[in-house]
Amino acid sequence: MAQVIISEESLSSEFGHDQSPSEPNACHTDSTDVVFDALRPHQMNAGMAQFRRIPVPNNRLTALRNHWAEIYTPIVDNLKLQIRMNTKTKHVELRTSPETEDIGVLDRAVEFIRAYLIGFEISDAKALLRIEDLYLQSFNVDDVKHLTGDHLSRAIGRIAGKDGKTKFTIENATRTRIVLADKRISLLGSYQNIKLARDAVCDLILGAPPSKVYYKLQNISARLKERF
Template sequence: MPAPTALLRAPEEVAEEETPMIDAPEDNDILLEIAPPEEIEAHSEATPTTNTNTTNTTDTPMQESPTENTEPRPQFSPAKDTTLAHRIETRKVPVPPHRFSPLKQTWSKIYTPLVEHLKLQCRMNIKNRTVELRTSKHTTDTGALQKGEDFVKAFTLGFDIDDAIALLRLDDLYIETFEIKDVKTLNGDHLSRAIGRIAGKDGKTKFAIENASKTRVVLADSKIHILGGFKNIHIARESIVSLILGAPPGKVYHNLRTVSARMKERF
């Protein structure tokens, strides 16, 4: 039986239909043809490049995944001012005998800033001759008790009530106390003359030291109390020490003028 002619092909016909192999050109035969920039731009606009690795996020908006808890957020009211003094503390300030009468006379000016400004409870114990301070539930400042004690103590040392109130209003004020014997051992008339040199005639030297150094000085027998800032106390103490050691007042005045001029230049 003869083979069907539709299914059989000659080997020559099959070889013609297959794609012929193309030999790679040698290096000398390669020619680079660069197209003009107008054709490159036209070609790039006609066939935009697509990146299969990256997803286009501008076409389709992001869809948020549904949250498990869809309840609204809770709304809390603002916190209230709570008292910082959690426990009640008490301080007792002893009053010297020579300052108890001035304390009675100016008691209305003393307890007013303690109660209204510091929110403390205070009372004057006549039997024990002390001023008792105590915190309460209305006290908001943790350092109110210490400030109140410093204020009352400054008054008992001999400072004026207006100068003592400055301790409550300002944070950088301090009180320094020292004796004349701490500088130089003096007895009898020598100690009296040293106190006289510090005070001066009618207190002029003491006032000059206070005005130049912006401090307050109290002479209580052989003890000296200075109220002011840290640097100001240092200036006043140096002047008083010079007077105790025997420096003439004129030299001390000259040094105070120089120091006060420098302080004015700084400010």
């Protein structure tokens, strides 16, 4: 039987390892990097548009109808998104268009609409479209302490204060916006400021007197002024 002998020289010659350093490598590419144009949102996801749907509570249908022009104008003109109100399913529907430059604006538009539907003023909700570091956070009174009956009413009363004084004080000291809707408490602001406002609200839910919370808010407000 004939023997086949494979030497290192034959292997090196076959796979091109015997090339001298001066010879160009077969896998070497041109020194000029290839630069591809950025993909637009309508080119991503196999060419399909990104889509979002936000349910509208029954108690906000009339307000949404009255302020519809103020809602769709910045979304269509500034963010280059498409929007419509589906009256059958009671949902606001959003999707990207070929003119959309950044797919991230879709999430910002969703947060803007959610903030308005929760109960924030439309001027405050629009800040979510302009400022990237703003967030929306909601929690229930039961998440802090389980309260029922008069105890729950008194806790909500402590948060609101007489004529809304306590709520306004928390908002001004922490530079946030607060919406009280039954047991639901929603906050709008930067991450750090939301934490400060949430701590003040939780203290009131747990039974702290407003005077003690005011004192803490004065210190918080002084620190924020020094920071900015």
